[in-house]
Amino acid sequence: MSRTHRIFVPADSAALALGADAVAVAIADEAARRQLSVQIVRTGSRGMHWLEPLVEVETASGRIGYGPVGLADVVSLFEAGWLEGAAHALRIGAPEAHPFMARQTRWTFERCGVVDPLSWEDFVAHGGGQGLAQARALGTEATLAALIESGLRGRGGAGFPAGIKWRTVRETQANIRYVVCNADEGDSGTFADRMLMEGDPLALIEGMAICGFVVGARKGFIYIRSEYPRAIRVLEQALELARTRGLLADCDIELRIGAGSYVCGEETALLESLEGKRGQVRAKPPLPAHAGLFGKPTVVNNVLTLATVPSILVRGAAGYAALGHGRSRGTMPIQLAGNIRHGGLFEAPFGISLAELVDEIGGGTASGRPVRAVQVGGPLGAYFPRALFDTPLDYEAFAARDGLVGHGGIVVFDDTVDMVRQARFAMEFCATESCGKCTPCRVGSVRGMEVVDKIIAGRDVASNLALLEDLCHTLRLGSLCALGGFVPFPVLSAVRHFPQDFQRP
Amino acid sequence: MAWDVLKAAEIIDAHRHLDGATLPVLRALQEAFGYLPEEATAQVADALNLSRAEVHGVISFYHDFRRAPIGRTSLKLCRAEACQAMGADALASEAAAKLGTTWHGTTTDGRVTLEPVFCLGLCSVAPAALVGDELVARADWPRLAAALDKCGR
Numbered sequence: 001m002s003r004t005h006r007i008f009v010p011a012d013s014a015a016l017a018l019g020a021d022a023v024a025v026a027i028a029d030e031a032a033r034r035q036l037s038v039q040i041v042r043t044g045s046r047g048m049h050w051l052e053p054l055v056e057v058e059t060a061s062g063r064i065g066y067g068p069v070g071l072a073d074v075v076s077l078f079e080a081g082w083l084e085g086a087a088h089a090l091r092i093g094a095p096e097a098h099p100f101m102a103r104q105t106r107w108t109f110e111r112c113g114v115v116d117p118l119s120w121e122d123f124v125a126h127g128g129g130q131g132l133a134q135a136r137a138l139g140t141e142a143t144l145a146a147l148i149e150s151g152l153r154g155r156g157g158a159g160f161p162a163g164i165k166w167r168t169v170r171e172t173q174a175n176i177r178y179v180v181c182n183a184d185e186g187d188s189g190t191f192a193d194r195m196l197m198e199g200d201p202l203a204l205i206e207g208m209a210i211c212g213f214v215v216g217a218r219k220g221f222i223y224i225r226s227e228y229p230r231a232i233r234v235l236e237q238a239l240e241l242a243r244t245r246g247l248l249a250d251c252d253i254e255l256r257i258g259a260g261s262y263v264c265g266e267e268t269a270l271l272e273s274l275e276g277k278r279g280q281v282r283a284k285p286p287l288p289a290h291a292g293l294f295g296k297p298t299v300v301n302n303v304l305t306l307a308t309v310p311s312i313l314v315r316g317a318a319g320y321a322a323l324g325h326g327r328s329r330g331t332m333p334i335q336l337a338g339n340i341r342h343g344g345l346f347e348a349p350f351g352i353s354l355a356e357l358v359d360e361i362g363g364g365t366a367s368g369r370p371v372r373a374v375q376v377g378g379p380l381g382a383y384f385p386r387a388l389f390d391t392p393l394d395y396e397a398f399a400a401r402d403g404l405v406g407h408g409g410i411v412v413f414d415d416t417v418d419m420v421r422q423a424r425f426a427m428e429f430c431a432t433e434s435c436g437k438c439t440p441c442r443v444g445s446v447r448g449m450e451v452v453d454k455i456i457a458g459r460d461v462a463s464n465l466a467l468l469e470d471l472c473h474t475l476r477l478g479s480l481c482a483l484g485g486f487v488p489f490p491v492l493s494a495v496r497h498f499p500q501d502f503q504r505p
Numbered sequence: 506m507a508w509d510v511l512k513a514a515e516i517i518d519a520h521r522h523l524d525g526a527t528l529p530v531l532r533a534l535q536e537a538f539g540y541l542p543e544e545a546t547a548q549v550a551d552a553l554n555l556s557r558a559e560v561h562g563v564i565s566f567y568h569d570f571r572r573a574p575i576g577r578t579s580l581k582l583c584r585a586e587a588c589q590a591m592g593a594d595a596l597a598s599e600a601a602a603k604l605g606t607t608w609h610g611t612t613t614d615g616r617v618t619l620e621p622v623f624c625l626g627l628c629s630v631a632p633a634a635l636v637g638d639e640l641v642a643r644a645d646w647p648r649l650a651a652a653l654d655k656c657g658r
Binding site for chain 2: 013014016050186189191194195226227228230259261262276277278344375414432435
């Protein structure tokens, strides 16, 4: 028998939802029929989702990708000699040389799609564990200094400097401190947390271990949404693996599953939920860094923030800080979603423009129609028209144009979109998900829906638009958290940039 | 499954040691029984030393918790923006018409319950659905129907 061929089939949710499991079985069956010895390795996704399932084979000249592989393609791939990297209509060459990958700068997603997420050997062979070792070698003060130097800001959306938050927790007097990972990635258009947890969960766990070491926490929680069943399974196994390999020796981590509430992605609502209560937002102060989970100083960071820390420590804070734009340093895992031809994950330094992302990298719409609008930053992010596509990805640049970077999701809409409907949906979503604490959000979102309905029906449009503007003003100033506070972004941006959609008879 | 006080007590006991145990307890109970009947509120409140109002408050706050059983298979269709951009609203209307039900409704034969979900993280391969335990990307009615068939509709 000849050598064992290694074949990599993603088990990322996007690949699974496109039939990757059945493809893996078909590959194994066909190999057996041909009496070939193959080892099928299940990886995360590289992030080129339009090519999923993107299957890779290990050849003498490195890994060669073929995609999208359907069940009907398997026999022809073997016929063509794909195990030696031979030509085939689905062959994309070396995945890392693909233009979509070659243009990226990967720090957070270095290993994702490359390794078996549940192989400790793969993890170690690709630099895993070195971040924690480096932190221990540097000591807590120097590690903290490196994190601050890197300029890493919270990737969940608020963009607060991670190092400052960690220092605050570390310096707050307490007998117990906690590390909490916010994995309640509820924004439409975002899936980077999911991909990372499915494709490189040990990076997140290592980041949390480093955080625990620096701030002096002995206990961590990952709060993940229930809508991510695959990520939950992978994390459960990864935590067990990390425990047996000693990664959790000083700070154990418990996985907690949410229950379908969007607002629990807000850090104080998340803490309430972890404590076993309704996910109602807390007033700040006190900051969670002073009095968070069970009243103890708590770091609450997003998945990507924590998962980036090991690579910053290994590759150098200065190198990370050298990337980026303005006060937004380093790289951002950007998610290209919605009606887009080349959707997926694209990690790049801040500063890249919307036009580059949507037109060049994303290849325009999947429908082939003109792009009319993009929504950046989730359901609370603004809708931008093409006129604003020169906006660089940068927290402050987006804020200056009444938008937000949020978690880096970009949802593309073609010219069939009706923006008054999108404005109504923003209010409807806010009404559905409001925790009920602040009256402007709880009641105002329902009133907002009613006002938009009147505009759709063509009733007193001018005065209802004025009322909508006024209502948004109240929501913005009268809500404790970003749900009520930011829902004016999608609503008012739709009104401002697409007025014709609000003026139909 | 009908509510079983002893089995429920066992499940509660397995989770009550956790910090802030309410959600894990309720999740585990719902997983076992399919929903959280009125009896659950009192029993959980009693076991966790909470008031019934507190437990009721938690159950009613979270979309995942159900007070009544659903059909044998849950069909969750994403309603969020990325899926809207790829025709999720039309797909939902089609699915509702084909199944003869509406959001949160169950088909008359008790097979399928149609539920909305806000984001499955498949925004780059929209529209997305979760049929039982199976994720479906670039969903259309034929693909959903095929996935439902696999669940033994």
